[in-house]
Amino acid sequence: MDDAGNAGANGDDVLNSYHLPRPLPLWLNAQYAKHIVKGNFMTLSARPKTVEQGEWIAHQVVEHYRNLWNFVRVIHEKEEDGNTICNPQTCPRMSAGANHSFTWLNYKREPVELPAYEYITLMQRWISGKIDDTNIFPTDTNGVSYSHNPSITTTPLSQLSNPEDKDWVGKGSGFPENFLEVCQTIFRQMFRVYAHLYWAHFIDPFYHLNLEKQLNSCFSHFVLTACALDMLKPQELEPMQPLIDLWASNGTFPPGSKAYDYANHKAGERLMQLANVA
Numbered sequence: 001m002d003d004a005g006n007a008g009a010n011g012d013d014v015l016n017s018y019h020l021p022r023p024l025p026l027w028l029n030a031q032y033a034k035h036i037v038k039g040n041f042m043t044l045s046a047r048p049k050t051v052e053q054g055e056w057i058a059h060q061v062v063e064h065y066r067n068l069w070n071f072v073r074v075i076h077e078k079e080e081d082g083n084t085i086c087n088p089q090t091c092p093r094m095s096a097g098a099n100h101s102f103t104w105l106n107y108k109r110e111p112v113e114l115p116a117y118e119y120i121t122l123m124q125r126w127i128s129g130k131i132d133d134t135n136i137f138p139t140d141t142n143g144v145s146y147s148h149n150p151s152i153t154t155t156p157l158s159q160l161s162n163p164e165d166k167d168w169v170g171k172g173s174g175f176p177e178n179f180l181e182v183c184q185t186i187f188r189q190m191f192r193v194y195a196h197l198y199w200a201h202f203i204d205p206f207y208h209l210n211l212e213k214q215l216n217s218c219f220s221h222f223v224l225t226a227c228a229l230d231m232l233k234p235q236e237l238e239p240m241q242p243l244i245d246l247w248a249s250n251g252t253f254p255p256g257s258k259a260y261d262y263a264n265h266k267a268g269e270r271l272m273q274l275a276n277v278a
Contacts, residue, residue, distance in 0.1 A: 011270025018242055018267075019099055027202045027212070028242055030250060030275035035217040042257055045225040054170020057183050058137055060225050065127060067218045068190050072120060074211070075201050084117060085205055086196075091116035096195035096239035116196055123189050130182055138174040187231035194219050195239040220252050227258035234262045246271045 009017075026032050047056040075086040083089075094116045095101040103111035104119055114122070131137050170179045197206070197215065206212050223244060226232040237244055241264070247253050249268030253260040 009266065011266040011268075011273070014245075014264050014267040015242065015270060020242065021098065024271075024274070025097075025199065025202065026207065027198050027216075028246065028271055030246060030272050032207070032212055033216055033243065033246055033250070033252075034213055035220065035252070036213040037217065042224060042228075042254055044221055045228050052170070052173050054173045054175040054179060057169065057180070057229055057231075058175070060229065061137075061183050061186055062131060064190060064218075064222050064225065065131065065186070067222070068193060069124065071197055071206070071211075071215060071218070072124070072193065074205055074209070075197070076117065076120070085201065086117050086120070088115035088117060091196070091200055094119035094192070094196060095199065096192070097199040100195070100239040102192050116200065120193055120196070123193065127186050127189065130186060136176060136179060136182055184231050187226045188236060190222065191226065191232060191236065191240075194222065198240065198243070220247055223247075224253060224257055224259050227262060230258075237262060242267060242271065 020028070045060075047053065051059075076084050078084055092115050093101050093113055094104070101113065102119065104114050104122060106112050166177075168177050168180065169175070171177075198219075202212065202215070206215050219240075223232075223237070223240075227237075244253070244259060245263045245265065245268035247268070248260045248263030249265055249272055253263065
């Protein structure tokens with residue numbers, strides 16, 4: 001969502017259109033949306049010129065999956081009473097607030113609602129299975145290619161030998177034709193987990209354990225990367241749109257980034273005013 005779609009609306013109008021609970025979630029208070037370090041996360045998301053696009057996407061999938069599961073481990077570890085923080089009683093649905101819930105496809109390809117713990121566990125197995133599948137994420141270093149130099153030729157390297165061959169992202173490095181689609185699905189699922197962590201568990205356990213800045217840092221990096229690589233569509237960001245608005249307004253998402261372009265800056269500025277940091 002950007003400002004063009006709400007040209008006549010002020011910040012309060014936009015926030016009201018999100019149907020947010022009152023009081024607002026703690027993570028929408030700019031004082032609690034800070035990071036462990038200051039800097040431009042775009043430098044971490046930008047692909048080095050010599051790295052082929054498929055290789056870079058694969059690297060980002062693995063890196064962000066590793067980051068995310070450090071947080072999932074916190075809500076899935078059993079406490080003294082034998083229960084996990086995220087369990088069927090506390091989180092009977094895989095949701096991100098009252099307005100967004102996510103379903104899992106069963107063996108009949110039918111959407112079913114599951115407790116968040118079960119959904120996340122199934123998703124973890126699914127993502128791990130994809131990453132460990134060498135047909136999707138090949139590990140043979142002999143298949144690694146380098147990004148071609150457009151000043152020499154604008155023709156993809158994979159088409160130089162046979163111009164009629166079909167091309168796709170990662171082909172030159174041995175990634176399959178459906179590689180991009182698989183990675184987009186992985187990013188979409190990881191986003192859903194992040195959204196659940198914020199809506200259901202930001203205070204307990206992350207704020208209580210002083211981990212909110214680490215969570216913010218990893219999620220903002222994730223969003224910048226996902227948007228820059230077109231792993232997520234703007235409408236898929238909806239459950240976390242107000243936080244994206246806030247981070248675009250406070251400088252976390254720099255101008256020129258797609259995450260910045262997808263934000264509604266009026267809403268972000270209003271959130272900063274509400275926290276008295278504008």
